[in-house]
Amino acid sequence: MVSEENLAYDYYKRTCPNLEAIVKKEIIDFSLTDPTSAAAFLRLFFHDCQVQGCDASILLDHGHRGEGSEMASSRNFAIKKRELIGHIKFILELECPRQVSCADIIALAAKEAVTISGGPDIRIPLGRKDSTTCSNRQADAQIPSPKISASEFLHMFASKGMNIEESVAILGAHTLGVGHCINIVDRIYDSKPSNKMDFSFKALLRLQCPTLIPFTNVTSIPIDATPLVFDNQYYKDAVMGRGLLSIDSRIAFHPQTAPTFRRFENDQSYFFQVFSSAFAKLSSTNVLSGTKGEIRRYCNRVN
């Protein structure tokens, strides 16, 4: 499953030496216009990597055999900013035509999103190729539901070579961004004592999401108290019973993962260190490289 042998840290050294600087500049520009962009790029990267690996399959309008877009999957609800990867690609085609894959742009955009939000500066190997296929059936099956169990969660990230600490660290991506009522209502209108939600937090969420079936899905709630800052606030909130999604509180209180939540809550630099290694593993799992795949000319369609 884990295959990073054909990726390299200096992959574009000769063919596109300014690549990382260009991506960084664009991500900064987008974030100035819309500060929620960083979270969007980070989630986009995860949802790409979950389906066929990190191969930009999520950007295709359809695959080469006419397969429908992965965006049709309900698991990709509220995925946004895909077109901005296409914009970066356009700029890179002027600078270094036909060299840089859309898959590498997604990974670099996510890495920059973390850094510019105050998180660690992560080194990732490059050289991913783009897929010619996409699969909304796999998107339904592989992108986790917010109600996934702790053991399914650990199994999912173990298959990417992550240990328990790394699995807990990668979920710390939820330090950025929001969730919508549709992904929350189950928990706030459920009175099971096993649901370890802080009482006043639940009351607040009920005000923001007033009905069990949201009429509209426009209301979004920050996942932690500092949704624009990449910090360890997510862990602090979750252990206080202020985890927004059921996965957040489940992993915060599960005996196998709770000690790591405590550790990250108290030691942000340790969280950053483990997140960095987890991110590099996520980015290198099951990628197309060497002669497999292609470098798309336009990110939303195969060549």
Ligand code: HEM
């Ligand atoms: C089992 C694991 C995970 C589950 C079940 C999960 C589920 C979710 C759900 C339900 C949302 C809210 C969507 C909405 O209502 O708008 C969300 C948001 C988000 N997720 Fe995850 N997630 C998981 C792991 C990850 C990982 C590994 C990353 C990144 C490496 C990630 C990054 C994000 C980000 C950044 C947001 C906020 C997006 C935004 O504000 O635009 N998640 N996640």
Ligand SMILES: [Ca+2]
């Ligand atoms: Ca993919």
Ligand SMILES: [Ca+2]
């Ligand atoms: Ca935060």
